[in-house]
Amino acid sequence: MSNYKEINTDPTMVENAVSYTGRSGFLRNLYVDAGPGKFMLNEMAPVAGLLTKTTGGVVLTPDPDTFFLKRWLDWLYDLFTAYYHNPIETSLKAGDYPPSTTARPYQELEAYKGRPLDGIWATAPYLHNGSVPTLYDLLLPKKQPGDPDSGQYRPDTFQVGSREFDPRKVGFISDGYTAGYEFDTRLKGNHNTGHEYAAGKSAQPDGTVLPALSEEERWQLVEYMKSL
Secondary structure, three states: OEEHHHHOOOOHHHHHHHHOEEEOHHHOOOEEEEOOEEEEOOOEEEHHHHHHHHHHHHHHOOOOOOOHHHHHHHHHHHHHHHHHHOOOOOOOOOOEOOOOOOOOOOHHHOEEOOOOOOOHHHOOOEOOOOOEOEHHHHOOOOOOOOOOOOOOOOOOEEEEOOOOEEOOOOEEOOOOOOOOEEEEOOOOOOOOOOOOOOOOOOOOOOOOOOOOOOHHHHHHHHHHHHOO
């Protein structure tokens, strides 16, 4: 888990997960686990808490599509098996994320989980919101105010919808494709900032900022990622 404030990616998904609230309905006054302990769901409650309680209810509810006696026996069997053979213990998530508090019980959700690199060549577009079309573009910086126009940057807009693979930059063909729609990274939720390690603009976990990759090194890294 990586604190979104450290990697500087678009914060909208995090903000939605943490700050959205909704009416609790029949879940009102029930308790749900969150961060440092349990808290009661009020009439208006965090959506994260409502989803947690709803998911737990689905898991613990007997299957209504089977015979009455069988579904209750299956349910009891699952409970006993889980209790004796699969104890769930409190644990800490690995990573850099803000801890939850009684004032903000879901603050630990203000982080993004890094995706595995296995098969990364087949998972375009990139970043959690799909705001970077190719692996090559991911290794470029985001153009910021004051940056020279002559530099190489991640595209502000690109066409999505194509299923034609780009084997060179690794992603889907967007240049010249007109049958889809335009993805605009300037819109809230679509920002393509963050994870600029290859461009020398994002610090490593220890605070070290490595120099930017050369053009040759950038293409070498793209070739390596094709093999994963």
